[in-house]
């Protein structure tokens with residue numbers, strides 16, 4: 001059984017008289033340790049996919065199973081608990097809380113977990129170390145560069161040791177050099193910490209860092225050859 005399994009997942013939205021169907025009976029298997037990138041024209045449903053996999057939104061039809069748990073069957077409150085333990089979300093604009101330090105921003109998701117104070121401290125320190133920011137623990141977001149802020153966002157996404165990390169255009173607002181640093185970091189987290197990753201991007205160079213490349217178009221997935229099409 002794959003770590004993430006989508007079976008016949010559909011999701012539509014109604015806008016006035018129009019119905020849009022970003023996901024039309026899609027199937028997807030993501031194996032543990034996979035690094036999958038997802039591209040596709042704007043508005044095709046890439047964020048919608050991340051939202052249903054992370055339990056932020058519910059599909060209209062179909063089932064989603066993560067590590068043997070059918071999340072499409074969970075109640076709202078169970079889903080919130082499940083998400084805190086199993087799912088890390090990296091945003092385009094990191095959404096850090098400005099009045100909290102780097103350490104406190106990363107610590108935040110661990111407050112939902114049953115951990116001792118010592119375990120919590122260790123988790124935060126390990127996550128900061130993994131993204132190379134141990135020396136910025138006491139800084140506030142405004143005292144960090146854009147790339148450093150994104151690394152705090154990444155540390156926050158991995159601190160709970162989730163089963164899956166999803167990233168929605170994590171390099172979308174960074175300059176080329178910083179984007180490349182974040183790409184290497186994501187690759188390293190996948191390879192060295194075996195973090196299963198699903199990355200949405202508009203940039204084909206970013207998509208190529210993944211071991212598997214998918215496109216979403218007109219409600220369906222299309223698998224691309226490794227390395228992408230020249």
Ligand SMILES: Nc1ncnc2c1ncn2[C@@H]1O[C@H](COP(=O)(O)OP(=O)(O)OP(=O)(O)O)[C@@H](O)[C@H]1O
Nearest residue numbers: 013014020022040041042043044045046047048049
């Ligand atoms: N909550 C919602 N209510 C109504 N329509 C929605 C909602 N969420 C998404 N949509 C619509 O569903 C379609 C898919 O949106 P989605 O954000 O998933 O696309 P996307 O591929 O991530 O786009 P982009 O690349 O521009 O970020 C769009 O037409 C969007 O307007």
